[in-house]
Amino acid sequence: MKLTGNTIVITGGTSGIGRELVGRLLERGNAVITCGRRxxxxxxxxxxxxxxxxxxxxxxxxxxxxxxxxxxxxxxxxANVLVNNAGIQLKMELTRPADLAAVRREVETNLIAPVHFAMLFTPLLAKKDGAAIVNISSGLAFSPIAFMPIYCATKAAIHSLSLSLRRQTRDMGIKVYEIAPPSVDSELGHERWTKEQTSHGGMPVAEFVKGMLAALEADIAETGIGQAEGMREKREALFDAMNH
Ligand SMILES: NC(=O)c1ccc[n+]([C@@H]2O[C@H](COP(=O)([O-])OP(=O)(O)OC[C@H]3O[C@@H](n4cnc5c(N)ncnc54)[C@H](OP(=O)(O)O)[C@@H]3O)[C@@H](O)[C@H]2O)c1
Structure with missing residues (x-):
């Protein structure tokens, strides 16, 4: 994917990965459009x-x-590129009384919005030079962490969605990329941070975005970065071994 001369729409540019992407992509000579609630x-x-x-x-x-x-x-x-980046990450206890509003909010943000944006933007992106949709999944798409079950399920769904969307858009000239981040030191999940906590650790955002842009520039359809590298392959190898 070429990384200059595009008109790129990034959802969730107000912090973390989205904010870093805004700066780096403007620097490379792209027009950038972003959104957020704040x-x-x-x-x-x-x-x-x-x-x-x-x-x-x-x-x-x-x-x-x-x-x-x-x-x-x-x-x-x-506009020729859409980056489905906005996301939230909630801790959820499935054995407690249901907070379905929170479940719906997480699914709507992380899954339904990217699905709807794909539908809304494909007519605009179609047949444009360098047209692309970039979906941000997670290493947790391939192996969940149990205390954030809905988050991990939405990211597994984003992986699946990316495979189908890639197939459905190939005659429209739109390439679909999936980036699976590792833990990245953004504001994700900040709602559950304690007063003293100012970070959840993980890879520095700038380092992650550098890796992400390198993967896109190398035209790799699906990339796991840092600890997320090879997670899909490891899971598939385990499945093969168990079902041999
Ligand atoms: N950080 C990690 O460890 C990690 C790992 C794997 C995957 N990811 C994925 O990377 C993406 C970016 O996350 P991040 O780490 O950069 O987190 P972040 O710092 O919390 O940023 C999330 C962004 O999403 C936006 N957003 C959230 N809910 C929204 C809503 N309802 N409407 C519009 N915008 C909304 C936020 O903007 P407003 O609050 O202003 O609306 C913010 O700009 C997410 O899809 C996340 O799941 C992150």
């Missing part, structure tokens, strides 16, 4: 990068997703 963060980003286009959009809201896609189509008709 207007103060978007305004801060815009002040730091005047060329950036920002929109407030809560990706859990179907109408806001449609409105965002429509605004991109009319104000940025050259």
């Amino acid at each position: 207007k103060d963060r978007l305004d801060e980003l815009k002040a730091a990068h005047p060329a950036l286009s920002t929109y407030v959009c809560d990706v859990t809201d179907e109408n806001q997703r449609k409105e965002f896609a429509a605004r991109v189509a009319s104000a940025h008709p050259a």
Whole structure:
């Protein structure tokens, strides 16, 4: 995938991976459009990068997703790349009384929004030079951590979705890439941090994004980075061994 001269839509640019991607992709001569819920963060980003286009959009809201896609189509008709990045990560105890609102919020953010955005953006991206959709899954797509069961299930679904979307868009000239991050030191899951905690550790965001951009530039359809490297292959080898 070429990484210059694109018009790139990134969901969730207000922190972590999305924010770093915004800076690095602007630097490489791309037009960049991003969204998020926090207007103060978007305004801060815009002040730091005047060329950036920002929109407030809560990706859990179907109408806001449609409105965002429509605004991109009319104000940025050259858009040729979509990065489905926005995500949340909730701790959830499946043996306690159900908090279905939280389950729905996590599934809507991490899975339904990328599905809907794929549907909304494919007509705009189709047949454009360098057209691509980049989905951010996780190493946890291939082996879940039990205390965040819904998160891991949504990421396994993003992996599956990426395989199907790649097949469905191949005649439209849209390439589909999947990036599986390891633990990355962003704000993900900050809702459950203690007062003293300012980070959950993991790979520095800048190092992760450097690896991600290198994988995209090398045109690799599916890449696990850091500890997520080879996780899919290891799981498949285990399955083969057990079913030999
Ligand atoms: N960090 C890791 O360890 C890790 C590992 C594997 C995969 N990932 C994936 O990487 C992606 C980026 O996460 P991150 O680590 O950069 O986390 P982050 O620092 O928490 O950033 C998440 C971004 O998503 C946006 N977002 C969340 N809910 C949204 C909503 N309803 N509407 C619009 N935007 C929303 C947030 O913006 P607002 O809050 O302003 O709305 C923020 O910009 C996610 O898909 C995550 O699952 C991360």
